[in-house]
Amino acid sequence: MLGIIRRKIVTGGVPVSKFGDSLQKQSWVLSRCLSTAAKEITVREALNTALDEEMSADPKVFLMGEEVGEYDGAYKISKGLLEKYGPDRVIDTPITEAGFTGIGVGAAYHGLRPVIEFMTFNFSMQAIDHIINSAAKSNYMSAGQMNVPIVFRGPNGAAAGVGAQHSQCFAAWYASCPGLKVLSPYSSEDARGLLKAAIRDPDPVVFLENELLYGQSFPVSAEVLDSSFCLPIGKAKIEREGKDVTITAYSKMVGYALQAADILAKDGISAEVINLRSIRPLDRAAINASVRKTNRLVTVEEGFPQHGVGAEICASIVEESFGYLDAPVERIAGADVPMPYAANLERLAVPQVEDIVRAAKRTCYRSVAKAANA
Amino acid sequence: MAAFSAVKIFQPNPTAVRSSDNHNNKPFLLGSSSSFLQRSLKSRSPISSISPSRTFISAVSIQEDNKKSLSSSPLNSSSMMITKEEALELYEDMVLGRSFEDMCAQMYYRGKMFGFVHLYNGQEAVSSGFIKLLKREDSVVSTYRDHVHALSKGVPARSVMAELFGKATGCCRGQGGSMHMFSKEHNVLGGFAFIGEGIPIATGAAFTSKYRREVLKEQDVDHVTLAFFGDGTCNNGQFFECLNMAALWKLPIVFVVENNLWAIGMSHLRATSDPEIYKKGPAFKMPGVHVDGMDVLKVREVAKEAVERARRGDGPTLVECETYRFRGHSLADPDELRKPEEKEHYAARDPIVSLKKYLIENNLASESELKAIEKKIDEIIEEAVEFADASPHPPRSQLLENVFADPKGFGIGPDGRYRCEDPGFTQGTAQV
Numbered sequence: 001m002l003g004i005i006r007r008k009i010v011t012g013g014v015p016v017s018k019f020g021d022s023l024q025k026q027s028w029v030l031s032r033c034l035s036t037a038a039k040e041i042t043v044r045e046a047l048n049t050a051l052d053e054e055m056s057a058d059p060k061v062f063l064m065g066e067e068v069g070e071y072d073g074a075y076k077i078s079k080g081l082l083e084k085y086g087p088d089r090v091i092d093t094p095i096t097e098a099g100f101t102g103i104g105v106g107a108a109y110h111g112l113r114p115v116i117e118f119m120t121f122n123f124s125m126q127a128i129d130h131i132i133n134s135a136a137k138s139n140y141m142s143a144g145q146m147n148v149p150i151v152f153r154g155p156n157g158a159a160a161g162v163g164a165q166h167s168q169c170f171a172a173w174y175a176s177c178p179g180l181k182v183l184s185p186y187s188s189e190d191a192r193g194l195l196k197a198a199i200r201d202p203d204p205v206v207f208l209e210n211e212l213l214y215g216q217s218f219p220v221s222a223e224v225l226d227s228s229f230c231l232p233i234g235k236a237k238i239e240r241e242g243k244d245v246t247i248t249a250y251s252k253m254v255g256y257a258l259q260a261a262d263i264l265a266k267d268g269i270s271a272e273v274i275n276l277r278s279i280r281p282l283d284r285a286a287i288n289a290s291v292r293k294t295n296r297l298v299t300v301e302e303g304f305p306q307h308g309v310g311a312e313i314c315a316s317i318v319e320e321s322f323g324y325l326d327a328p329v330e331r332i333a334g335a336d337v338p339m340p341y342a343a344n345l346e347r348l349a350v351p352q353v354e355d356i357v358r359a360a361k362r363t364c365y366r367s368v369a370k371a372a373n374a
Numbered sequence: 375m376a377a378f379s380a381v382k383i384f385q386p387n388p389t390a391v392r393s394s395d396n397h398n399n400k401p402f403l404l405g406s407s408s409s410f411l412q413r414s415l416k417s418r419s420p421i422s423s424i425s426p427s428r429t430f431i432s433a434v435s436i437q438e439d440n441k442k443s444l445s446s447s448p449l450n451s452s453s454m455m456i457t458k459e460e461a462l463e464l465y466e467d468m469v470l471g472r473s474f475e476d477m478c479a480q481m482y483y484r485g486k487m488f489g490f491v492h493l494y495n496g497q498e499a500v501s502s503g504f505i506k507l508l509k510r511e512d513s514v515v516s517t518y519r520d521h522v523h524a525l526s527k528g529v530p531a532r533s534v535m536a537e538l539f540g541k542a543t544g545c546c547r548g549q550g551g552s553m554h555m556f557s558k559e560h561n562v563l564g565g566f567a568f569i570g571e572g573i574p575i576a577t578g579a580a581f582t583s584k585y586r587r588e589v590l591k592e593q594d595v596d597h598v599t600l601a602f603f604g605d606g607t608c609n610n611g612q613f614f615e616c617l618n619m620a621a622l623w624k625l626p627i628v629f630v631v632e633n634n635l636w637a638i639g640m641s642h643l644r645a646t647s648d649p650e651i652y653k654k655g656p657a658f659k660m661p662g663v664h665v666d667g668m669d670v671l672k673v674r675e676v677a678k679e680a681v682e683r684a685r686r687g688d689g690p691t692l693v694e695c696e697t698y699r700f701r702g703h704s705l706a707d708p709d710e711l712r713k714p715e716e717k718e719h720y721a722a723r724d725p726i727v728s729l730k731k732y733l734i735e736n737n738l739a740s741e742s743e744l745k746a747i748e749k750k751i752d753e754i755i756e757e758a759v760e761f762a763d764a765s766p767h768p769p770r771s772q773l774l775e776n777v778f779a780d781p782k783g784f785g786i787g788p789d790g791r792y793r794c795e796d797p798g799f800t801q802g803t804a805q806v
């Protein structure tokens with residue numbers, strides 16, 4: 001109970017953490033310039049330490065999935081946790097997504113706080129019944145008697161060279177389902193703060209990581225490294241301020257958007273980059289406030305375009321800020337095809353930095369060079 | 375919990391008798407209103423019409439009847455009748471599988487192929503022992519470890535290699551990749567990258583054969599489907615669901631478990647309450663057979679019986695082949711959890727070396743004949759790599775194709791033209 005109160009204080013401190021964000025950004029810029037100041041950790045370390053600290057803080061938290069124990073996690077996210085917490089709390093399962101996801105949801109009904117790892121989110125398809133029908137709807141159907149504090153986590157989105165079945169983004173799928181919270185971290189700070197928030201949250205959270213970001217290092221402040229650190233669910237982060245065009249992105253695409261913003265700056269276009277962090281609930285307020293300032297919007301996502309995250313953002317802007325738009329919204333998404341295997345086609349099928357640059361220029365009515373041939 | 379205890383558990387039961395298929399083989403009765411699947415149940419009505427207690431007893435006796443096991447005869451047992459041609463075909467296919475996979479590893483490390491690449495080394499006796507018995511119309515459904523199944527089924531090495539290189543000349547034009555080998559021509563119904571996923575597909579293929587034969591009344595449809603999967607899959611619900619339906623409907627399918635004892639880093643013994651997988655067959659009223667998967671002649675004997683049983687219309691068989699993969703789960707697997715002693719134990723039982731020894735000792739082939747086969751395979755593999763390397767990448771125009779069966783992928787509009795507009799939102803990403 002004390003722990004819960006402590007958490008409320010921490011997560012309740014939204015203004016403080018917002019203030020922290022801007023401090024954070026300054027130190028990030030500084031560290032980029034000086035490349036010595038702040039400590040850097042990888043996204044993998046951020047997730048590992050977040051799991052470790054939450055398991056240490058609350059014995060009801062346990063980790064379950066394929067290869068999470070003796071193998072240290074298929075992507076080594078749970079490295080060392082079996083040794084530290086033992087096989088009762090770090091549970092290797094057989095290959096039974098439907099089975100172990102269902103067991104996790106059942107455990108959450110009875111007050112435990114399972115963290116269910118999918119080796120990749122592609123495999124969550126085999127258990128989607130448990131995620132949507134068992135986890136997401138129980139609280140409503142039981143009129144609040146049966147909450148389901150569970151985290152479904154694992155790598156999501158386009159990987160490299162693994163073909164159609166292993167390369168896709170599920171953000172829009174899960175974000176369309178009421179009863180779920182859907183988070184998608186980009187940096188180490190996001191990964192730590194959001195995973196801790198997800199584990200402490202009383203509702204089912206789908207936590208979409210990205211395999212290609214696991215090894216990437218990001219500078220982090222002392223505040224981020226503190227075991228009490230936690231980020232609010234449902235709040236986006238302005239990664240870079242700008243005045244000419246708003247670019248929304250999540251996960252790996254935030255990095256691409258930041259690179260695009262660098263290129264645009266050289267052409268005199270000041271882009272504001274919003275890291276969504278939370279896909280559901282979506283921070284409509286932050287997105288609309290930004291568009292009302294810049295009057296232009298480019299949405300970026302890796303997933304399929306139709307009924308995607310970008311589509312939802314466009315709808316929100318049309319509904320709430322239509323009169324502020326100075327140009328049609330540009331929507332950048334993965335190509336509307338299953339992911340091809342061949343490397344050249346694969347590159348064509350996911351958004352690239354140049355795509356974001358071109359789209360942003362179009363919204364600013366600047367001339368755009370034609371895409372190079374593959 | 376040594377992995378060696380698995381070896382002990384898996385010893386064939388010497389007391390088990392080999393049954394002749396003496397149960398009801400009646401052709402399906404064509405009722406006027408029931409579905410063809412219901413009719414297959416009716417054909418077994420003598421059991422279902424008697425009292426519950428007798429039903430139970432007879433079920434048990436079927437289970438006993440169906441309990442099969444090969445006597446643990448070594449490779450050179452005289453009961454193994456095989457012609458020289460058959461033996462050399464098996465040898466060639468196994469060497470092809472091994473050399474192809476070794477070349478894949480080389481090409482992977484040279485960056486010619488990418489993503490997940492799961493190699494078949496060590497398990498060749500299963501693929502060759504089963505698939506070489508099939509007709510072209512018979513189907514094979516595989517997993518992510520699918521290169522060698524495709525090769526055994528007759529897909530040319532060059533088109534598998536080109537697929538792995540991501541080239542337009544690959545068997546799926548570079549759109550499938552290592553884990554998704556398809557060849558309609560050879561009835562390779564795909565490599566399926568998810569555990570358990572291929573089993574219902576295979577069961578559906580077998581269902582189709584039966585439907586064509588008994589509902590559409592097509593002649594000469596006696597096609598059999600083989601579903602290949604591993605020990606890890608046998609803990610997955612889809613496995614049980616499909617055993618049940620295949621037995622219930624007497625589908626012409628053989629469930630081939632390639633039990634290599636490890637599901638990535640999860641030991642079979644640590645994942646499964648009863649590690650003797652073949653015993654799950656009788657639970658669904660189908661024969662369960664255990665066979666030494668490192669011995670291609672034994673595999674072939676068991677496969678022959680199972681395939682013939684399916685072809686006759688007597689229903690499915692569950693075959694557990696105890697085998698071992700000589701490499702990690704995939705080329706990205708550090709393979710740290712399997713003990714060196716265990717690897718050595720199985721390396722000493724290399725199925726290709728064993729077959730070679732058998733062929734020479736029984737005067738079925740000379741050293742030089744086998745050398746010639748190996749040389750031929752080397753040339754095929756070299757040619758496959760050269761072909762794949764020289765082949766073009768898929769053209770840009772290929773990106774939006776094949777989403778649907780009609781040629782351009784976005785349907786045909788009321789004006790009769792393909793609706794293949796590049797949607798605006800992919801602009802810059804897919805300007806085709």
